[in-house]
Amino acid sequence: MFIKILTKTINGKVHYYASLVENKRVNGKVKQFVKANLGPVTEDQIPYLKAAYSQKKPRLVYDDVE
Template sequence: MFIKILTKEYRGEKYYYASLVENKRIDGKVVQTVKANLGAVTGEQIPYLKAAYAKKKPRLVYDED
């Protein structure tokens, strides 16, 4: 499963919508099925949402040296 971000532009402003999507193989073809619509998100929330469902968890907070 992964997060899919859809971008819509309306009157020059971008809006982002997030969905939880799963890939399935049906009759030899890969089909994406939406498991949940998460709704509108801001541009700042996107990396955190993607990191939450990533297989290899990235480090989002870095220590100051």
């Protein structure tokens, strides 16, 4: 499963919507099935949502090393 971000432009303003999507093989072809619509998200929330569902968890906060 992964997070899919859909973008829509309404009246010149970009809106982002998130969905939880699963890939399944049907009749020899891969199809995407939406498991849950997460609704509108801000541009700042997108990396955190993707990191939450990734297999390798990236570090989103870095320590200042001097």
